[in-house]
Amino acid sequence: MEGLKVSDANLVVYVHPSKSKKVSEAILRELGSLLFKFSETFDGVLLAYDVNILSEVAKILPGIHPYFGVRLKAKLLLFYPKPDMILEGKVVKLGQQSIHVIVLGFSSAIITEEDIREEFIYKVKHGQEVFASTSYKQHKIKVGTIIRFLVKSFDEEILHVSGSLVPANTGCTDWLDKNLEDWSHTNRSTKKQRESEGRGEMEEHDKVTVDGKTFSLNTEHQIKKSKRRRSEDS
Known part of the structure; x- marks a missing residue:
């Protein structure tokens, strides 16, 4: 899945003097407060980190409360969805006009009716809502389905993704993984045929x-x- 990256960072964490005897614990608590929040500094949402404290020697900062800074190296796992990236998520709710998805267990996403390609038709079968493909009988999207979708935009404040199922390489991941090779072969054959017809005209x-x-x-x-x-x- 796109939208994930590992970043190496050189950081300075500022610790209150009352925590001087538990520096490592204070640093982990400080970094922990940044988890699952968008950071402009990191240009992404912090999902996990691995820390290496470079030195126990800290620089004391002047002020009423003389915080001290500790230098460290950290390897950060970041979530940074950008337009046109492909994400995967689990469908948690769907209706006639929208599909609601959870990505990585914390970020919500919505795909509205205008961004669902015409191939998918909303139906209710045996009391269960489903978007079924009119082109491929086995290609269905329902609650619990893992889908692959295109990012249109990302709201950094509420960690909300606006997505699209318009591209042909989006939809149910299980179906796509099983049929992608056949689809690619058919797509290439169709493309060659169109190019041949175009050259003739x-x-x-x-x-x-x-x-x-x-x-x-x-x-x-x-x-x-x-x-x-x-x-x-x-």
């Missing part, structure tokens, strides 16, 4: 280069098709 047209790739264009519609194919391939 094109004669001499203007050319445009986008991101280092040259495309032959004949109409505005053809431009949109090319962009859509690039999106699917990525």
